[in-house]
Amino acid sequence: MKRITKMKTFLLSLTLCFTLLGFSQNDAKAKALLDQVSSKVKSYDNIALDFKYVLQNTAENINQETRGDVVMEGDKYILNILGITRIFDGKTLYSINPEDEEVTISEENPEDEASITPSKMLSFYTHGYTYKMDAEKNIKGRKIQFVKLIPMDSNSEIKHVLLGIDPQTKHIYNLIEVGQNSTQTTLTVTSFKTNQTLSKSLFTFDKNKYKNYYINKLN
Template identity: 60%
Template sequence: MKKWIIYLLIGILPALGWAQGSDKAKALLDEVYNKVKSYDNIEVDFKYSLENSEANINQETRGNVTLQGDKYLLNYLGAIQLYDGQKVYTVVPENEEVTIEDQSDEENTITPSKMLTFYKKGHNYSWDILQNVQGRKIQFVKLIPIDTNSTIESILLGIDVETKHIYRLIETGANGTKTTITVNSFKTNQPLSKTLFTFDENKYKEEGYYIIRN
């Protein structure tokens, strides 16, 4: 959840590439941002995979997230995470516990509410490969952290050229770990419950959950 993240140069000379590609990439990302900001809310079902060949790790799971402004409700790995605009509530049914904490301000942490704004600072951009995915044109943009000590080596964002929605995010860590999020469905302006982003602490207390406050 904390890090929402196909590389080939397009057919232009490297001498032309970085400046022009950077401008094009930034313009496309801004288009995506402005398009998504026009929606009242977004519901996304996604596939998440984590790979590290050296550590022999290959994990895959599914999840879903509902976003409205900065607020979000995330279901992932059997846990529920809710952000009501002030606090983050993480519910782990398996352990019967709830953790309540302030929203992290870590710049290297990509939360659902920051997924569409994290690119705005701290990165260089380049224009990457255009792929045909089941008849959809997916344009990839590559982001490289400016901070040379970053734990992230690069992020690839695959954007549907027609809808201007993010289709895939691929994050490669400095340790070789690759995290991929693929959007299976993307719905907008859905009817949402007025209490969807409201945490009911009493409900969990009555069910015997242990409440942890950080």
Template identity: 65%
Template sequence: MKKIALFVSIVMFTLTGFAQNSGKAKSLLDEVYNKVKSYDNIYVDFKYVLENKKESIHQETRGNVTIAGDKYLFNYLGATKMFDGQKIYTVIPENEEVVIESKDAEEEGTITPSKMLTFYRDGYRYAWDAAKNVKGRQIQYVKLTPIDSNSETQTILLGIDAQTKHIYNLIETGKNGTETTITVNSFKTNQPLSKSLFTFNEAKYEDEGYYIIKN
């Protein structure tokens, strides 16, 4: 009976610790979310690294995104993707084409540019993870585990600057062994934006000979 009582005590202690860690993680993520939502707009310049050692794959590139509410302007891999609140416009200079789609064209659950700083709000379990000192900045990691067992993602480590409550980096590990790391190089808020920043000029691209695809 004593062994059973000891076992129960250990289990309860473990569960209590897990609940506290989960609560701490959620509390920090709530702070990050509230900070992000308090800004009129956000500009992020980032480094993107994809690596799969088993397949000998290593890719590095940079990109940037400007976010204002649900609207965004996303520059990545030589293409530009913009959402004006109603339609998504993808400009691909290499192919000289523009793809215009409705908002509903994006798959449910997809991390869109407008959600890249708030995606963690739904669909994940939270756990408090390691803290690291990165060039004098204290980065606290929170581990996210998808609730959906069919997700291709195994875990996501979200690094958060403990002082600013801004996201510093994201490390996603896929079930296929691929690790994707996005590191924020520059994070600017409440910048003066052109009124036409999220306005698509279809005539401009038609004059330049782009092929316009409307889905």
């Protein structure tokens, strides 16, 4: 159960990393920067990311770090995180768990607003946040401009989000989400590649590789 919860938390942060862009009643400079990022990302045929994900809560003495990678092309994606591989072929989601030797198969609708998927990294305009320009910081020799996003919903579990953007490349560098319970999750992109030559079978689930696995069909 802990692994599932971590997976959901990570996917939410990954989705926020690229969907918290394009809102109303906000800072004009922040909007201009986010629009540039949106336009840049949408111009790519595919995106391949390596990332570091850190979960911290000093009050509870929690400090967890993990790494992963994701490749996206349109709605399709393959994500590796927490020892689990998730393959979405545009219609069906396959979650492969080598530790339990189990494959979970489910239908997933990328158009569903409640669906949290890496593919939404290419969907830049949602509602529910106000934003403004925040600090510019020098991180490892790179100037990173932060945009602060605050939920309009007073009951939100999120206190605020800081989205770090490289103004030169117009790529997202990191996302820092601060919760009302003082939990802070940080997603940092360590490698950002675009328009890669991808195998035609990259987003295809090959059942022959998992003959000894338990197949759990949810739909």
